[in-house]
Amino acid sequence: MEATIWSSAVLLFFLMDPLGNIPVLISVLKGIDPKRQRKIIIRELLMAFVILNIFLFAGKPLLDFLQLDQESVKISGGIILLIIGLRMIFPKQDGVMGYTPDGEPFLVPIAIPLIAGPSVLAMLIIMTQNAPGKMFDWFLSLSISWIGTSIILLTAPVFLKILKKRGLIALERLMGMILVMMAVQMLKEGIKFLMG
Numbered sequence: 001m002e003a004t005i006w007s008s009a010v011l012l013f014f015l016m017d018p019l020g021n022i023p024v025l026i027s028v029l030k031g032i033d034p035k036r037q038r039k040i041i042i043r044e045l046l047m048a049f050v051i052l053n054i055f056l057f058a059g060k061p062l063l064d065f066l067q068l069d070q071e072s073v074k075i076s077g078g079i080i081l082l083i084i085g086l087r088m089i090f091p092k093q094d095g096v097m098g099y100t101p102d103g104e105p106f107l108v109p110i111a112i113p114l115i116a117g118p119s120v121l122a123m124l125i126i127m128t129q130n131a132p133g134k135m136f137d138w139f140l141s142l143s144i145s146w147i148g149t150s151i152i153l154l155t156a157p158v159f160l161k162i163l164k165k166r167g168l169i170a171l172e173r174l175m176g177m178i179l180v181m182m183a184v185q186m187l188k189e190g191i192k193f194l195m196g
Contacts, residue, residue: 004134008127008141009148015120016145018152023175024114025156026163027088028105037157040104045150047107048115052124052142055116057135059125071190073118078186080113081179088176115149118186 029037054062063069127138163171 002137005137005140005144008138009144012120012123012141012145013148015117015123016115016149017117018115018149020175020178021114021153022156023171024084024088024179025110025153027172027175028110029157032104034157036104038154041110041153041156044105044107044110045115045146045153048111049146051112051116052120052146053139055121056124056128056138056142059121060129063125071193073122074186075190076118078118078183078190080109080183081186082183084109085176085179085183088172088179091172115146115153 025041029040032040063073124138124142127141128135131138
């Protein structure tokens with residue numbers, strides 16, 4: 001396999017940030033039966049993979065059709081992360097995502113923006129724009145990074161048993177602070193590009 005495939009896979013893996021997403025995942029899934037948690041994680045991972053592939057193969061035409069640019073994707077992703085981060089720091093009784101049907105998340109925030117976040121989506125568009133003849137290589141890179149992310153996120157419920165409730169609350173607040181900082185950075189980058 002070409003070095004480009006592996007280097008791209010590592011880049012996408014870091015952008016998906018599975019280790020950084022574990023606290024958020026645990027927080028979103030707390031209170032749900034552990035067996036059900038695994039099914040939810042698998043479902044969200046599969047939905048994220050479909051979305052990532054849509055952006056890989058049709059991202060630029062889709063954004064052009066909707067008349068959206070990459071900065072809009074980045075700014076909207078930053079706003080979503082900001083809201084989630086603030087809810088983690090100042091939790092509501094209904095949990096981070098508010099009321100969810102059946103008490104579980106669907107698509108947001110696990111599939112989008114945690115796994116298929118704006119940075120990953122933007123990078124896929126950039127990769128395909130820079131080398132449109134390497135679509136199979138980009139698909140392999142995406143698949144490798146997604147498999148690595150899946151393995152890490154499927155171990156997340158184990159952390160809940162280790163951390164217990166107090167540890168989870170502390171980690172949730174800390175992760176909320178980090179998400180707010182990431183959101184501000186994403187918003188800043190998007191606005192800076194628009195202004196510049």
